[in-house]
Amino acid sequence: MRITVVGDLLLDVDINGTATRLSPDAPVPVVDVADVRRRAGGAGLVATLLARDGHEVTLVTALADDDGASHLRLALAGVSVLAGAPLAPTPTKTRVRIGTHPMVRFDQGCAPAPVPSSTGEMLAAIGSADAIVVADYGRGITANTDIRSALTDAARHVPVVWDPHPAGSQPVEGVAVVTPNLSEALASAKAAGLEGACAGAEEAGRHLLDKWGSRSVLVTRGEDGALLLPAGSPPQAIPAPATNVTDPCGAGDRLAGSLATHLGRGLDLWLAAARAVEDASAFLAAGGAASLAETVPPAVAAEPEPGQAPTASPVVELKGLELVDATDLRPDGIRLARSVRDSGGTVVATGGCFDLLHAGHARTLAAARSMGDCLIVCLNSDESVRRLKGAHRPIVSVEDRAELLLALECVDAVVVFGEDTPEDCLRGIRPDIWVKGGDYTPEELPEARLLAGWGGRCVTVPFHPARSTSGLAAALAKVS
Structure with a gap:
């Protein structure tokens, strides 16, 4: 499915460590950093999750030219960014x-921003989507008049x-579902004198x-689920x-993306909303947004020099799936x-x-x-x-x-398994x-x-004779 995500990008950084002593300078804990992720x-998380689900995702957003943007470009591999x-x-x-206990959060560059520009390519991505998610984080992309007009038409x-x-813009009229959380809904009603x-x-x-x-509103209520108002x-x-939730970060992003996907497949509103709530709960049970982050050892976690791109992580993004040191990809296949x-x-x-792809492989696939x-x-x-x-x-x-298999149009996902037979893989898929x-x-x-x-x-x-990896390897050996 072609899904366009429209919204504001943020860079989320998690510094994880332990604290066993107080600083001699002040009565504050000293954190021994174990890793930086x-x-x-924001909209980048929505796009990442949808890409990991196997969808063709385009992200319509604003992206600066700074060190933070360099990290975002790495994190968004597999997503088409306009x-x-x-x-x-x-x-x-x-x-x-x-451990799992939040200690403090630092926000940088989060002051109100001017309305960003748009391009014809960005507007075309909105007009050609099978489903659209608007992830408004108050940074101005949804205030762009051309983008709002394209969303109204879509x-x-x-x-x-x-x-x-x-802090964002009012949704355009006619959208299928708006998904405020309960506190946002109550605050809006209070501001209106109700x-x-x-x-x-x-x-x-x-x-x-x-x-x-809008055609409906889905008020999300955390562990109490949601209330759908068509x-x-x-x-x-x-x-x-x-x-059992240890970190609720990203639940709303998971829900909005899943809801758009289910509606795009033709599910009725209530069933789509119910499955989106289930997806958000499963996402949190699996660790939430923190489980998706790129881990950087402390020794290489320092900021890059000005103008220098950060060192790439050992993660290869392939059609939205992560292949990390050849580890098992079963959750994405599932x-x-x-x-x-x-x-x-x-x-x-x-x-x-599939060692040395040849015509026989291509025909079978x-x-x-x-x-x-x-x-x-x-x-x-x-x-x-x-x-x-x-x-x-x-x-x-x-x-x-x-990577070669995923480059073939007929292949939608690759699952790596380490056993001699694929039975465990098949039980999952x-x-x-x-x-x-x-x-x-x-x-x-x-x-x-x-x-x-x-x-x-x-x-x-049918088996294709005279086409095999062994035969191809032997032929290559003759010309090497």
């Missing part, structure tokens, strides 16, 4: 934590989810529904699953598979070493993709290939093999169809019984 915040000039520095929020054709901010009559979320939500002219219909309470199934689609998977709505490739890790093929293999590293090339029948495949356990089936595609 940087991530894209940016106007912000005329302001990158807003940076630095949180210091002792809201007539595709779902637009608007996550508002107290304090006496406003007893809670429903009254505040009704006030905002009339004020904004225009002209009774309110509907949506409970949240019980979740999320993609689940989202396709939730929309009524068919999940197809195949697997192998293309045939597999034609059988469903997404293709997930289960890829043997380097260690797994060595055990199966011998010490001289693989010829190509897992990072490069994954639970594909509807498992595709292999060969001259045997589907029933002979060792994975057939496993897939039958959840109603899946195995399919074989």
Whole structure:
């Protein structure tokens, strides 16, 4: 799905450490820094999460030319960024934590900013999206008149989810859902002089529904879930699953992105909202926004010299999936598979070493993709290939093999596994169809019984003779 995120970028920095003593200079704790983590915040977090879900994401925003922006560009690999000039520095929020306990937060460059410019390319991205998320963080992008006009036009054709901010702009009329939290809704109602009559979320939500002219308002209430108020219909309470939350940061971003995705797939409003609440709860249970950050050891965490880009982390972004030192990517594959199934689609998977891609591989992958709505490739890790093929293999590293596979239009996600067989991978993905090339029948495949356990089936595609990795490697050896 093509999703455009419109909103303000922030750089979030987490400094994590321990404190076992007080400073001799003042009665304050001394924090021994264990690591520094940087991530894209604000609209950048929404875009990052959607890209990790496997969507084609374009971020319409403003981006400065400073050190903070350099870190953001690294964090947003896998997202197409279209940016106007912000005329302001990158807003940076630095949180210091002792264990899981927040100690202090420093804000830099967060003063009110002038309205940034826009380009024709930015406006075109809004007009061509299948769904739109507006992540307003009060930095001016939603005040740009051309962008507001483009959003008004888009809201007539595709779902637009608007996550508002107290210092931001009023949502344009006709958006599908506006998602204020309870405190924001109550504050807006109070500012309008409704304090006496406003007893809670429903009254505040009704006030905002009339004020904004949206099709619905979803008031989020933390652990109490959310209250959905569709225009002209009774309110509907949506409970949240019980979740042990250590850091609530990013819950609203996860909810807004998921809500736009579910609406874009054609789910009705209540079901889309209920699933978005579930997604936000699951996100927090997995660690929230802090779990997505790039970790930098203290020894290399110093700011770069002026004009110098920060040192790249050992993270390779591939179509929104992170491949970190060839570690397992199963959570991303699982999320993609689940989202396709939730929309009524068919999940197809195949697997192998894919060492030296050749025409036989390409034909098999293309045939597999034609059988469903997404293709997930289960890829043997380097260690797994060595055990199966011998010490001289693989010829190509897992990072490069994954990148080459993802460069193929027919491949939607790559999952790296370290075992000799992909059974554990398949249990997580639970594909509807498992595709292999060969001259045997589907029933002979060792994975057939496993897939039958959840109603899946195995399919074989024709084997292409004279096309193999061994044959290609032998031919290359003759010319080397």
